[in-house]
Amino acid sequence: MIKKIIFAVFLTIGILSCSKDNSTNTPPQDIDDSIPITFGIEQPVVIEGYNSDLMEPFLSRDGSILFFNNLNQDIVNTDLHWALKINETTFDYQGIVEGINTMELEAVASMDLNNTFYYVYTGEYFETLEALYSGTFDSGTVLNSGSVQGISRNELGWLNFDAEISTDGNTLYFVDGRFEQTSYPLEADLVIANKTGDSFIRDINSEDLLQSVNTEHLEYAPALSQNELELYFTRLTLPLGDDPQAKIYLSQRASKEEPFGTPQLITEITGFVEAATLNPEDDGFYYHKKENNVFSLYYLEKE
Numbered sequence: 001m002i003k004k005i006i007f008a009v010f011l012t013i014g015i016l017s018c019s020k021d022n023s024t025n026t027p028p029q030d031i032d033d034s035i036p037i038t039f040g041i042e043q044p045v046v047i048e049g050y051n052s053d054l055m056e057p058f059l060s061r062d063g064s065i066l067f068f069n070n071l072n073q074d075i076v077n078t079d080l081h082w083a084l085k086i087n088e089t090t091f092d093y094q095g096i097v098e099g100i101n102t103m104e105l106e107a108v109a110s111m112d113l114n115n116t117f118y119y120v121y122t123g124e125y126f127e128t129l130e131a132l133y134s135g136t137f138d139s140g141t142v143l144n145s146g147s148v149q150g151i152s153r154n155e156l157g158w159l160n161f162d163a164e165i166s167t168d169g170n171t172l173y174f175v176d177g178r179f180e181q182t183s184y185p186l187e188a189d190l191v192i193a194n195k196t197g198d199s200f201i202r203d204i205n206s207e208d209l210l211q212s213v214n215t216e217h218l219e220y221a222p223a224l225s226q227n228e229l230e231l232y233f234t235r236l237t238l239p240l241g242d243d244p245q246a247k248i249y250l251s252q253r254a255s256k257e258e259p260f261g262t263p264q265l266i267t268e269i270t271g272f273v274e275a276a277t278l279n280p281e282d283d284g285f286y287y288h289k290k291e292n293n294v295f296s297l298y299y300l301e302k303e
Contacts, residue, residue: 040300040303045296047066052070054296056162057286057287058110059277061112062113063279097137099145108120110164111137112167115137118163125159129154132174149199158176160176172193173191175189175219188220189210212262223278229254231260234248235247235249248266249263249265251263269298272290273298283301
């Protein structure tokens with residue numbers, strides 16, 4: 001879900017920026033018939049020992065650990081949690097991720113094969129203009145956490161969220177979001193950055209690589225295949241209206257040097273769905289779904 005709680009702080013101040021008129025927006029094309037990918041039937045996932053809302057899942061690259069956060073609203077304290085895999089649709093709850101959870105929001109986990117752990121934290125945004133952090137995950141605890149350098153635009157009102165690190169840890173896919181006095185962004189697009197030393201630099205080709213993905217609507221929650229040739233993401237169509245529609249799309253490319261192709265709407269899932277995360281074989285993915293005002297985890301496999 002686009003992070004209501006993350007952006008609640010923007011309700012208390014006025015941010016001067018140009019307004020965006022969405023009245024003439026037209027929904028993007030949903031399906032590219034040139035991508036012959038089909039999926040099976042969505043399957044509910046059980047987290048044994050956990051019975052609350054489950055949002056923003058991330059499955060570790062070896063498939064053994066599921067990270068997620070609880071409800072992302074200001075009525076609760078949003079924290080990061082973890083569970084161990086039993087089978088494709090069953091996990092064993094281990095508890096809250098230690099070392100980073102506070103009374104502020106921590107959410108949207110991602111991790112590379114070297115256990116470098118990335119997440120969103122907004123407690124110091126107004127001091128630093130940064131919201132993406134990383135550390136080292138070790139047996140349920142994140143150590144040596146600090147802000148991710150080179151990502152922030154350093155402009156009040158712009159906030160980065162929903163980051164996904166590549167398997168090798170060298171490429172970060174994240175979101176630039178622009179906010180005013182609303183809990184939803186006026187703009188949200190995906191961005192690519194490359195690791196250089198201990199920081200990242202925005203890829204000079206990012207806009208071209210994502211030209212078929214980013215639109216005038218809101219794109220967020222990127223999820224990558226191991227080889228970075230498949231990109232799953234969520235799109236929320238503007239204007240939002242009384243019944244916002246969040247859907248998951250898939251875009252492909254033949255090599256990492258090429259742009260991602262026209263996205264395919266994954267029609268096998270319905271309702272308000274967000275935040276895909278792939279299994280190690282890249283033939284199935286998890287996502288959260290809103291049903292009866294509760295966010296639950298589901299799994300879908302390629303046919």
